[in-house]
Amino acid sequence: MIPGGKKIQNAGGFEIFLIADYQDQDIRNFALADALVLDWQQPDHTTALLKKIRSSFIESIYLLPVFIFNADGIVGDTERALSDGELSVVQEEPIVKVIRQVKKRREDFTPHETNSSENRILTKLFRYMYTRDKALSPEVDVMAHMGYEYPLIRLHYPAGESMEMLKILRRGTDNDFFQGTFVDKTHICPSCHSGHLNLREVCTQCASAHISSENLIHHFVCAYMGPEGDFMTKQGLVCPKCNRQLRHIGVDYDKPSVIYRCHDCRHEFQEPDITALCLNCKTLTPVENLKEIVLDKYVLTDLGRDAARTGIKVEGEEREFTIPGFVNFGTFLTFLRFEIERIKVSGKESQMGSVSLNLPARLRSNRQQFERVVLDISDFIRNNTDSSDILSFASDNTFFMIFPEKGDTAVATMLNDFRNSIEKLLVNTFENEPEWNLTAQFETLNADTEYTALINQVKTI
Amino acid sequence: MIEFWQWFFDFWLNVSPERIVRLFWYFFLLEVPRYLLFDLVVVILFMLKRLWNSSSYQAANSQLFVENPLISIIVPAKNEGKHIPKLVESLTEQTYQNYQLIIIDDGSDDNTPLICRKLEQEGKIDLFLRNEERGGKASAANLGLRFAKGKYIVHLDADTSFDRDAIEKILTPFYTDPDIGAVGGNVKVRNAKEAVIAGFQAVEYLQTITMGRMVASYLGIYKIVSGAFGAFRKDLLDRVGGWDIGPGLDGDITVKIRKMGYRIVFEPRSVSLTNVPTSIKKLTNQRFRWSRSLIRFRLRKHADIFVPDQNFQFSNFFSSLENLFYNVVLDALWFYYVIRLVVQNPDIIFLMIVMKMFLYGMSNFVQVILVCLMSERGRQEIKLLMYIPFMSIYDGYYLRIVRTVAYFREWLTSSSYNDAWNPSKSSVQAKEHRL
Numbered sequence A: 001m002i003p004g005g006k007k008i009q010n011a012g013g014f015e016i017f018l019i020a021d022y023q024d025q026d027i028r029n030f031a032l033a034d035a036l037v038l039d040w041q042q043p044d045h046t047t048a049l050l051k052k053i054r055s056s057f058i059e060s061i062y063l064l065p066v067f068i069f070n071a072d073g074i075v076g077d078t079e080r081a082l083s084d085g086e087l088s089v090v091q092e093e094p095i096v097k098v099i100r101q102v103k104k105r106r107e108d109f110t111p112h113e114t115n116s117s118e119n120r121i122l123t124k125l126f127r128y129m130y131t132r133d134k135a136l137s138p139e140v141d142v143m144a145h146m147g148y149e150y151p152l153i154r155l156h157y158p159a160g161e162s163m164e165m166l167k168i169l170r171r172g173t174d175n176d177f178f179q180g181t182f183v184d185k186t187h188i189c190p191s192c193h194s195g196h197l198n199l200r201e202v203c204t205q206c207a208s209a210h211i212s213s214e215n216l217i218h219h220f221v222c223a224y225m226g227p228e229g230d231f232m233t234k235q236g237l238v239c240p241k242c243n244r245q246l247r248h249i250g251v252d253y254d255k256p257s258v259i260y261r262c263h264d265c266r267h268e269f270q271e272p273d274i275t276a277l278c279l280n281c282k283t284l285t286p287v288e289n290l291k292e293i294v295l296d297k298y299v300l301t302d303l304g305r306d307a308a309r310t311g312i313k314v315e316g317e318e319r320e321f322t323i324p325g326f327v328n329f330g331t332f333l334t335f336l337r338f339e340i341e342r343i344k345v346s347g348k349e350s351q352m353g354s355v356s357l358n359l360p361a362r363l364r365s366n367r368q369q370f371e372r373v374v375l376d377i378s379d380f381i382r383n384n385t386d387s388s389d390i391l392s393f394a395s396d397n398t399f400f401m402i403f404p405e406k407g408d409t410a411v412a413t414m415l416n417d418f419r420n421s422i423e424k425l426l427v428n429t430f431e432n433e434p435e436w437n438l439t440a441q442f443e444t445l446n447a448d449t450e451y452t453a454l455i456n457q458v459k460t461i
Numbered sequence B: 001m002i003e004f005w006q007w008f009f010d011f012w013l014n015v016s017p018e019r020i021v022r023l024f025w026y027f028f029l030l031e032v033p034r035y036l037l038f039d040l041v042v043v044i045l046f047m048l049k050r051l052w053n054s055s056s057y058q059a060a061n062s063q064l065f066v067e068n069p070l071i072s073i074i075v076p077a078k079n080e081g082k083h084i085p086k087l088v089e090s091l092t093e094q095t096y097q098n099y100q101l102i103i104i105d106d107g108s109d110d111n112t113p114l115i116c117r118k119l120e121q122e123g124k125i126d127l128f129l130r131n132e133e134r135g136g137k138a139s140a141a142n143l144g145l146r147f148a149k150g151k152y153i154v155h156l157d158a159d160t161s162f163d164r165d166a167i168e169k170i171l172t173p174f175y176t177d178p179d180i181g182a183v184g185g186n187v188k189v190r191n192a193k194e195a196v197i198a199g200f201q202a203v204e205y206l207q208t209i210t211m212g213r214m215v216a217s218y219l220g221i222y223k224i225v226s227g228a229f230g231a232f233r234k235d236l237l238d239r240v241g242g243w244d245i246g247p248g249l250d251g252d253i254t255v256k257i258r259k260m261g262y263r264i265v266f267e268p269r270s271v272s273l274t275n276v277p278t279s280i281k282k283l284t285n286q287r288f289r290w291s292r293s294l295i296r297f298r299l300r301k302h303a304d305i306f307v308p309d310q311n312f313q314f315s316n317f318f319s320s321l322e323n324l325f326y327n328v329v330l331d332a333l334w335f336y337y338v339i340r341l342v343v344q345n346p347d348i349i350f351l352m353i354v355m356k357m358f359l360y361g362m363s364n365f366v367q368v369i370l371v372c373l374m375s376e377r378g379r380q381e382i383k384l385l386m387y388i389p390f391m392s393i394y395d396g397y398y399l400r401i402v403r404t405v406a407y408f409r410e411w412l413t414s415s416s417y418n419d420a421w422n423p424s425k426s427s428v429q430a431k432e433h434r435l
């Protein structure tokens, strides 16, 4: 029994509840239900509850068949994408159909454990899509940061993290779990990734939007050519060169092009630049520098359906190694925050370095070999750093290091040595696979360093 | 062969000088005085005058750089994108740098707009104006003029390139005499080595442009500031409303400026190079167009020059008359001469032709030597002497026939109004208004 829910009787004897009262709903109560019907009388509440259900990581909750009972209101694209359908009258037939299918599909699932949050999200997404034969489509959403959303996966990413969201989808296609088909393209602000852009024609010289255009007129008989304004008189259009009246376009004159004039710098030109003003962060960007996002619709491949059944195992598995002398990434971030605070007080400078392996998934699939390589590299790094340096390895990819007050030049040299040695090691290990792209970089930590900004940056390495 | 030459020399050595003159009266009476003796005298006078005025020329040159006026270089172009980067480069090398470059694309249907927009973005072209639909060369030039901000307008063809000091040299004359309204630049052939026909044109350009215009300029009857390279006072162009529908718009605007009482001069030291047609077919088409415009503009549009009213100026009258006389009247006379010759002296016609090649060769030889002596690149141009023996075929027969055919066609049918050189929308109007 669900508080505030009304059981709907049905021939199959399923536990189907109609929820009209959203007060104090606890989604944990839904785990034993077979399906829910949410009343669309209070759309905001319906939406909130729907999102709560779908963002759970508990299988019996996020896979729950949920319908929207909608007598008159209009259901949004997001709600439609998150639910199993709209009902204008409460009928048992469509509900039971979904319940049966979901139950049947769930029988294929084997338990799945992972400590990689990416893999958890992907597995969950695959299972949802698998039980429903549903595609993951981009939906237009004016409230969304990008203007488009993948509602189901967005639940796990805050508004500003669209790139991370798209990255995980790309991982799905890169590993052949998904097949993407083109739906649309959008352009977003390169600095904040917002899709709310104001595109305007601007002066090619001073970038002012305060420009206006005027037609150019060609008077055939005398070959005079100039802006329409040259011809404007009280008597209509009169040629300033030959004083004849312009009567008939195409016969005695035409308008072969236009001219733009900038009211700020007086520049004249024919093809204005187009720049985008980001309505979110106010950045101005020439359209050609906007970030282009391809919005695909994703369906599961055979491999994707396999991954749904068993969960994502090896590929890209983010297992936390226990590497001697290395702290886990969470601890590392704590150290990093302490170090920044310490620096602020002392007025000194420290460095944070990183070396990313960027190995393709293929080279990580032999787990044993991969872990051995990582351990070799870790040994090397530990032996060549001081005991006061903080070391970590994250995301199967990147070594992070904090070097308290070591000095930029020393760190630069050191990272360069690391890179060279690691490269040799990789060449030896993956002889015929020259397909990596090793990067090493460092950040100077000083009084001006913003912890949150740095963390965001670190997460994208 | 030897027999022929024996006959040739026997005949010409034994014939009386009087008979030679009678046989070649056309050459001796009309062409030697006009194109050789006269040129010789005038060129010497021209050089003396230049020497005499050299200090005031220097002063004018300094004055130009003191004032350093903004000038506008306007270049109407259709499908000439490939030439534009070279043109831009040749301009950045100029000793005179205070210019605004305006390129007007008259309805190109190739990649010209792409090339030019990029150069505009890079700041190498100050203003690129494009008509999606072609309006004709005059309207393109007028559009450029409308947006030009310079005190002087330098009008160029896109396939022209320039000596480093060409812009400086074409502007300097304006500072020697306030009555100068336009200055013609020298145009020479860049691709003389590409084809024999181009070599002939290189010689022809030296004779008719470098030499011919120098003489005309000295006499005050210089009449065409060539569109390929000419400089104008912007205020005067504005007063005449810019260019009228072509073909022949170069000559037309020059006449208009002359009619306002301004002097037009030629500056042989301001040198540009252009590519000439390398096939007979293209050359013939080009010349048809040039010749037709002579009839259209001298005889139809500016016929008032021959009418002694209050606007009458002797120099304009003489300028047009000379032009007509030497091109139209003499051509007709030449046919009369040739036909008479064939009828009266059929036996020696072949001897005549060879002799004529010799006489023309001598005359051309002297003329080209003279040009090379004055030229800044005389050492290269002297090589063109190898074309001299055959110039009479190019000049005396080929060009004359093309010219005459064109005159007659224009006279009888006004064919220039149907020339594809103008878009039909303009031609229809031009014909209707008898322009």
Ligand SMILES: [Zn+2]
Binding pocket: A189, A190, A191, A192, A193, A194, A278, A279, A280, A281, A282, A283
């Ligand atoms: Zn932004």
Ligand SMILES: [Zn+2]
Binding pocket: A203, A204, A205, A206, A207, A208, A262, A263, A264, A265, A266, A267
């Ligand atoms: Zn501006």
Ligand SMILES: [Zn+2]
Binding pocket: A219, A221, A222, A223, A224, A239, A240, A241, A242, A243, A244
């Ligand atoms: Zn007009």
